[in-house]
Amino acid sequence: MIQDSERWHDAIVKIAEIASMAANGGEDPDSGPYEGEASEEAPQKGGIVCTPKQLPARLLILAAETAMKINPVNAPVLGPFAAMADGFQVSEPMRIAVLTSKYWGPAPRKLTVSFMESTPTDLKNRILSHMNAWNKTACISFVLTNGTGDVRISRRSGGYYSYLGTDILHIPKNRQTMNLQGFTMSTPESEYKRVVRHETGHTLGMPHEHMRKALVNRIDPAKAYKWFLQTYGWDKATVDAQVLASLDEASLMSTPPDQTSIMCYQLPGVITKDGKPITGGTDINATDSAFAGKIYPKGPVKSQPAAADAYEEDWPESDDVDVSV
Amino acid sequence: MGRLIEVDDPLKCPSRLAVHAGDMLLFRAAGGRVRSGQGVVEMLGPFLQAILVEGGEVLTPQGPPNTVLFRACRPGHAVVDVITGDPFYQPHTTSCELTVES
Numbered sequence: 001m002i003q004d005s006e007r008w009h010d011a012i013v014k015i016a017e018i019a020s021m022a023a024n025g026g027e028d029p030d031s032g033p034y035e036g037e038a039s040e041e042a043p044q045k046g047g048i049v050c051t052p053k054q055l056p057a058r059l060l061i062l063a064a065e066t067a068m069k070i071n072p073v074n075a076p077v078l079g080p081f082a083a084m085a086d087g088f089q090v091s092e093p094m095r096i097a098v099l100t101s102k103y104w105g106p107a108p109r110k111l112t113v114s115f116m117e118s119t120p121t122d123l124k125n126r127i128l129s130h131m132n133a134w135n136k137t138a139c140i141s142f143v144l145t146n147g148t149g150d151v152r153i154s155r156r157s158g159g160y161y162s163y164l165g166t167d168i169l170h171i172p173k174n175r176q177t178m179n180l181q182g183f184t185m186s187t188p189e190s191e192y193k194r195v196v197r198h199e200t201g202h203t204l205g206m207p208h209e210h211m212r213k214a215l216v217n218r219i220d221p222a223k224a225y226k227w228f229l230q231t232y233g234w235d236k237a238t239v240d241a242q243v244l245a246s247l248d249e250a251s252l253m254s255t256p257p258d259q260t261s262i263m264c265y266q267l268p269g270v271i272t273k274d275g276k277p278i279t280g281g282t283d284i285n286a287t288d289s290a291f292a293g294k295i296y297p298k299g300p301v302k303s304q305p306a307a308a309d310a311y312e313e314d315w316p317e318s319d320d321v322d323v324s325v
Numbered sequence: 326m327g328r329l330i331e332v333d334d335p336l337k338c339p340s341r342l343a344v345h346a347g348d349m350l351l352f353r354a355a356g357g358r359v360r361s362g363q364g365v366v367e368m369l370g371p372f373l374q375a376i377l378v379e380g381g382e383v384l385t386p387q388g389p390p391n392t393v394l395f396r397a398c399r400p401g402h403a404v405v406d407v408i409t410g411d412p413f414y415q416p417h418t419t420s421c422e423l424t425v426e427s
């Protein structure tokens with residue numbers, strides 16, 4: 001057990017070193033800051049303090065595989081987070097999850113927001129203020145633009161949804177990345193908190209909390225299939241996808257599930273094994289807020305290009321460092 | 326020729342609607358069911374709209390289903406229910422009586 005723990009620690013260090021080298025243009029990690037950290041001594045070109053990079057995708061996969069070999073339970077904290085290993089407490093109790101492949105990165109970032117339909121200014125500002133509720137602790141903020149935003153909101157039919165994290169960068173510009181059907185200035189404040197903040201959580205890369213294994217395990221599949229078919233006409237595949245499929249915990253940056261997270265749906269007691277409902281979240285709770293601040297820390301870091309762009313500066317595969325264990 | 330009839334806002338759908346056999350009705354809705362007239366009308370879905378992006382990847386948003394299809398199969402009468410809003414929080418059901426003509 002101790003040996004496993006030591007091997008795990010060694011591998012974390014190795015991965016962090018590689019990530020750090022990537023962030024520092026191949027320099028030794030001890031000689032400079034980790035990715036995204038501002039440094040007075042850092043060379044400056046054209047006013048850009050740092051040029052943060054992320055591991056090429058093939059190394060992220062290798063890093064995750066390496067971690068999985070050593071300790072599958074801890075795999076979720078790796079992936080892109082290897083690059084910020086100094087800032088991460090593996091055992092810290094955090095209760096919502098971020099899919100590592102959709103993560104925006106730890107540096108401050110402004111995401112622009114536009115609306116697909118003509119929208120009154122007061123309504124735009126109200127929606128934006130709720131999106132920025134995450135910004136109280138997280139370093140990502142949302143700003144209105146008159147042009148085409150990174151986040152594009154429609155209020156037309158289609159219900160409530162958002163694409164996940166960096167996926168929004170790949171959505172065609174003439175399509176919305178978030179749908180807030182029917183939101184107006186008459187919509188109750190509680191719905192702004194429950195829906196707008198939830199959908200914004202998706203934009204930040206957070207999946208549904210009720211799809212965490214521990215919460216899915218509370219649901220009785222037979223009851224769920226029956227209830228959703230009778231109530232909504234959902235077939236088994238839809239019920240599976242919406243409430244019974246648990247997320248691959250290895251793809252998450254997370255800890256124990258939290259049924260009061262804003263990212264958790266309400267599910268009725270009629271479908272659970274113990275008859276008790278999964279209460280769901282109605283607003284960003286303290287744990288959501290702390291978690292957002294942890295993965296998107298506010299601090300002395302400079303803004304960086306979008307995560308998808310960060311892969312552009314790759315190096316030859318032959319230069320990869322072998323961290324196999 | 327069958328028609329694809331889009332009902333963008335089910336709340337504004339008339340309570341009675343005449344269609345032709347072979348037509349397809351598309352509702353932006355989270356769920357639905359054929360309350361009466363099975364065989365006259367059949368439901369397909371529900372579906373969650375997704376999008377094909379550059380590189381051939383299909384991206385799927387996080388959210389409940391948002392599209393339901395009903396196919397008019399043969400002449401007769403049917404009543405369909407369409408569920409809109411958030412299926413996990415106070416959804417709304419709209420009913421529509423369909424007359425399927427040949």
Ligand SMILES: [Zn+2]
Nearest residue numbers: 198208387388
């Ligand atoms: Zn959601």
